[in-house]
Amino acid sequence: MEQLKVNLCGIELDNPVIPASGTFGYGYEFAELYDINCLGTFSFKGTTKDPRFGNPTPRIAECTAGMINAVGLQNPGVEKVISHELPLLKKCFHKPVMANVSGFSVEDYAYTCEKLDKEEQVGWLEVNVSCPNVHGGGMSFGTSPEAAAEVTRAVKAVTTKPVIIKLSPNVTDIVSIAKACEEAGADGISLINTMLGMRIDLNRRRPVIANTMGGFSGSAIFPVAVRMVYQVASAVKIPVVGMGGVSSAEDVIEMMMAGATAVEVGAANLVNPYICRDIVSDLPRVMEKYRINNLKEIIGGVQLWGKM
Amino acid sequence: MKQSIFTIIENTPLTRDVMRMVLEGDTSAITASGQFVNIQLEGQFLRRPISVCDYDDQALTIIYKVVGKGTAQMQAMVPGEQLDILTGLGNGYDLSCAGDHPLLIGGGVGVPPMYNLAKKLVKMGEKVSVILGFNTKSEIFYEEEFKALGCDVTVTTVDGSHGVKGFVTNALPDTYSHFYTCGPEPMLKAVYKATTTSGQMSFEERMGCGFGACMGCSCKTLTGYKRICKEGPVMRKEEIAWNN
Known part of the structure; x- marks a missing residue:
């Protein structure tokens, strides 16, 4: 359907719906459930230079309208992703995929991105400078404009494909970080990663999560995500991918009105494995309800009260 | 799924x-x-x-x-x-290695998955022994149901209020061909140490999705990283690494 198409950094998506990294594996588990080619694309599991087991368990906590995870970037490492995961992914997904990358040093990011950039299935590199669950890496690169810009420059220097920097909401001023990435050459910004959270088990008087804290996601964070997408999209010229608590076609449209060109769906996949397929098929109905002819027209289309 | x-x-x-x-x-x-x-x-x-x-x-x-x-x-x-x-x-129990005299050990809410397993093994014609472990008499359930399947049932209670006093490991028979177990982790560890044959153990962990997508319930085994929800919850005794 032409009305659902959007253009993300020069690549056309059939629709703006993108399962978020860490909630969709490398795609093939979900391909057993439905034809995942109905998606715009998806962002695969965060990949690092070396294999990682991640954090000790328990890694998951239930929250009101959401969850906390502290997985800690478990992944088989970039070599194995290229040799084992991508060939499996290729069998079930025939569109460009978003490669999500994390690291523990600027060199790590550049190394992993350079490798994945050469893979023909990879359409975009989504560079995660916002993982709250690893020490000495991840989020620490996304909490200062200088560090985020440094990672952006290093990745851009060794890649040819569009680079989208994934930002953390756990900062004082997300706009300054987004602008620093844009100036450093980023082709897009995605946000928000999870919010740092914590739960305590009253019986045991211990954190529910073995790592004490973790990333809070799910519908509870949606308003925060809409606000930050709005702030960033209003301040940068490059495309913004919005995410955070999205779980319906209405949420996708709200994110787009706030300024998102495409929209990622995260935690909701873990509760309803069919949610992204269902959102895609529900979009035309919701567009009709709100008299939207073409999704491209509503990107950043929110009209503020004072300016109506 | x-x-x-x-x-x-x-x-x-x-x-x-x-x-x-x-x-x-x-x-x-x-x-x-x-x-x-x-x-x-x-x-x-x-x-x-x-x-x-x-x-x-x-x-x-x-x-x-x-x-x-x-x-x-x-x-x-x-x-x-x-x-x-x-x-x-999840994977579930593998019936093909039961042998002719399998032993099923369930502790507390680890008892339920043993029921369908026992039913199938009895149907296959095996001589099935079952040990059901509870803390005290008032917590016991399914003793009669397992007996009705034709299993040889032993109940243990920690306080001795019914059956054998002590833990499931106090009631292990002398001989059995293979064991299957599910229960709290301290019980699984004790069963691991006390058993003399090959066996299969079902593990528990806080899960996100339950179908392999989120990596929330991963564990380390001697044969690599596994997701309790996908490659588990049943692990073979030989592959278990307790110190993860």
Whole structure:
């Protein structure tokens, strides 16, 4: 359907719906459930230079309208992703995929991105400078404009494909970080990663999560995500991918009105494995309800009260 | 894995805080004893993973302990109400290595998955011994049900109020061909040490999705990293690494 198409950094998506990294594996588990080619694309599991087991368990906590995870970037490492995961992914997904990358040093990011950039299935590199669950890496690169810009420059220097920097909401001023990435050459910004959270088990008087804290996601964070997408999209010229608590076609449209060109769906996949397929098929109905002819027209289309 | 709507046809207490729920619906995705289902509950974000006690073509039975908000909500449900359930999750027990005299060991809410397993092994013509471990007499459930299957049943209670006094490991028979177990981790460790044959053990962990997507329930084994929800919950004794 032409009305659902959007253009993300020069690549056309059939629709703006993108399962978020860490909630969709490398795609093939979900391909057993439905034809995942109905998606715009998806962002695969965060990949690092070396294999990682991640954090000790328990890694998951239930929250009101959401969850906390502290997985800690478990992944088989970039070599194995290229040799084992991508060939499996290729069998079930025939569109460009978003490669999500994390690291523990600027060199790590550049190394992993350079490798994945050469893979023909990879359409975009989504560079995660916002993982709250690893020490000495991840989020620490996304909490200062200088560090985020440094990672952006290093990745851009060794890649040819569009680079989208994934930002953390756990900062004082997300706009300054987004602008620093844009100036450093980023082709897009995605946000928000999870919010740092914590739960305590009253019986045991211990954190529910073995790592004490973790990333809070799910519908509870949606308003925060809409606000930050709005702030960033209003301040940068490059495309913004919005995410955070999205779980319906209405949420996708709200994110787009706030300024998102495409929209990622995260935690909701873990509760309803069919949610992204269902959102895609529900979009035309919701567009009709709100008299939207073409999704491209509503990107950043929110009209503020004072300016109506 | 299959997502479908089930209708509650029974939800009755077995003990003070252990309930049995029978659900009618499409059970076609369930392929082995020891698999689990993941249940969506109104107002709870994550589904609740619960092992399958028994199943046939029309219905499945779960036995659950009321421990938190989710299970309390389930306890309050009545026949006729419906639940959105993911079925056919996890690997389940492998029956092919049972031998002719398998031993099944269940502790507390680790007892339920032993029931369908026992049923299948009895049907295969094996001589099945079962040890059911509880803390005290008032917590015992399913002793008669296992006997009715034709199993040789021993019950242990920690306080000695019924059956053998002590832990399941105080009641191990001299000979058995293979063991299957499910229960709290300290019990699994004790069974691991005390058993002399090969065996299969079912593990528990806090889960995100229950179907392999989130990596929330990973564990280290001697044969690599595994997801409790996908490559587990059943692990072979030989591959277990306790120090993870």
